[in-house]
Amino acid sequence: MYIFNPTVLNRIQLRPTSIEKEIFPVMAQEGQLYAMELQGFWMDIGQPKDFLTGMCMYLQSLRHKAPDRLHQGPGIVGNVLVDPSAQIGEKCAIGPNVTIGPGVVIEDGVRIKRCTILKDSRIRSHSWLESCIIGWSSDVGQWVRMENVAVLGEDVIVKDELYLNGANVLPHKSIADSVPEPKIIM
16 A cells, blocks of 8 residues: 655656655655555455455454454354344355445345455345455345356345356346356446
8 A cells, every 4th residue: 555645646758657766765865765564364365356355364364362352153164254233044154255245235145255345335145256246235046056256336236146256236127137258247
């Protein structure tokens, strides 16, 4: 992460420029480059797959530092973080490496692995999710299968019995057809 004084922009010419290779070495020679070591956990999560990797690493760090924050109970496998306001149905298998946000409803018989389910979303019965990010207030229908870093934006509806393979769905969409190959749905 970089924090710049706006005057740094004066050093960048109007052409493709590598800040790390062209600007930072000059600033270091001039004694104008500083670093601050952050305590705790940090990584670059610029891509959805990186976000999921970071989530897994964070949950593993909780396992060592604050295991009481991780959820336990029937159907919970490995590192799972569940907001107290979330509801999980019967005969679900959740985990490893899952975070479930506030107000989320997971209906009966759902399987979730390596996913983040954000606030106020609903995963309907017997759906299967692996390596997904489910956006705020989204609704995943019954018997849906999602995998391969599928990402739903805010307020996305996925109709029943669909397959989403690596789909990236922008906010406020309704998906009525399967997405067998990774693609962006605008």
